[in-house]
Amino acid sequence: MDELESVKRRVKKLLALSKSPNGNEAASALRKANELMADYKLTAEQFSEYTKAKVKGTKRFIRWRVVLANAVENLYATYHYTDHEGNIVFIGEELDVFMSTEMYKYLVKTIDRMAKQNIRKNAKYKYRQSYRAGIASRLYDRMYELGQQCSWRNPKELKAQKKQIAEFVEKQVAIETSKKKFEKANLLAFSKGNNDANGINLSRQMTGSGTRRIEGW
Numbered sequence: 001m002d003e004l005e006s007v008k009r010r011v012k013k014l015l016a017l018s019k020s021p022n023g024n025e026a027a028s029a030l031r032k033a034n035e036l037m038a039d040y041k042l043t044a045e046q047f048s049e050y051t052k053a054k055v056k057g058t059k060r061f062i063r064w065r066v067v068l069a070n071a072v073e074n075l076y077a078t079y080h081y082t083d084h085e086g087n088i089v090f091i092g093e094e095l096d097v098f099m100s101t102e103m104y105k106y107l108v109k110t111i112d113r114m115a116k117q118n119i120r121k122n123a124k125y126k127y128r129q130s131y132r133a134g135i136a137s138r139l140y141d142r143m144y145e146l147g148q149q150c151s152w153r154n155p156k157e158l159k160a161q162k163k164q165i166a167e168f169v170e171k172q173v174a175i176e177t178s179k180k181k182f183e184k185a186n187l188l189a190f191s192k193g194n195n196d197a198n199g200i201n202l203s204r205q206m207t208g209s210g211t212r213r214i215e216g217w
Contacts, residue, residue, distance in 0.1 A: 004040065011036050050165060051094045053101045057086040064129065064136040068107055071140040074147035076100045077161035079169050092165050110200055111135050118196060119189075130186035134193025139200065146202060 014036070017029035037043070057065065069080045069088050078092035078100040090100040111132050119128055147158065 007036055007040050008042070008046070011042065049093070050091050050168065051097050052089055052091040053097050054083070055088045055090070055101055055104055057082065057088050059086040061086075062129075064111070064133040065108065067133065067136040067140055068111070069104060071136065071143040072100050072104045072107075073162065074140070074144040075103065077158055077165065079162065079165040081169065091169050092161075107139065107200075114193075114196060114200075118192070123189075127186045127189045130189035131193040133185055134190035134195075135197040135200070136193075137190070138194045138197035139202075142197070142202065 011033050014029045014033035018026050018033060020026045020029065065088065066082070069090075072078070072090075073080065076092065076096040076099050078090045078096050080088055080090045080100075083089055088104065090097050090104070092100070114135065115128055115132055119131055
């Protein structure tokens with residue numbers, strides 16, 4: 001264990017050196033770091049400055065939940081993917097990941113509650129899902145606009161950070177490309193959900209410890 005910890009510390013130093021403005025020094029450091037990681041079966045993720053959090057999902061493909069996860073990324077510099085169990089996994093800096101998961105869970109609960117309240121009990125599954133998809137679609141637009149105004153990063157920095165995390169995730173995680181076709185939505189239900197989404201308060205996140213306010217909203 002002592003040897004392994006020593007190797008980890010050395011790899012961290014080499015990875016830091018790999019960002020040196022001296023091209024030769026950077027390339028040499030990265031090569032040595034990769035060699036050590038291969039020898040000791042270490043992964044780049046173990047040395048990442050990013051964290052990740054999982055939100056429980058379902059194995060069944062739910063279109064509106066994917067749209068909602070994408071919407072959340074418009075506020076915080078995170079990246080998400082769906083694991084083999086259908087869970088949504090957010091990756092990024094610790095605070096961004098925390099905010100993303102809390103906002104996502106809050107909005108999922110809100111959409112489910114609205115569907116229960118605003119859709120008749122005997123409505124078909126497709127109608128209910130179309131209503132939820134309409135809400136998620138409108139929230140995507142609203143949160144994109146808010147991301148430009150309310151993120152603690154300016155738009156350029158937000159975009160750059162998201163791209164950096166996406167590149168990291170795509171190198172470290174085997175992401176399956178969904179080949180599932182989107183079911184055609186019920187336009188009436190979608191439109192109703194799209195309109196009802198305007199009444200959702202995005203200034204609050206509901207968590208297990210009570211209500212949290214997002215500063216600046």
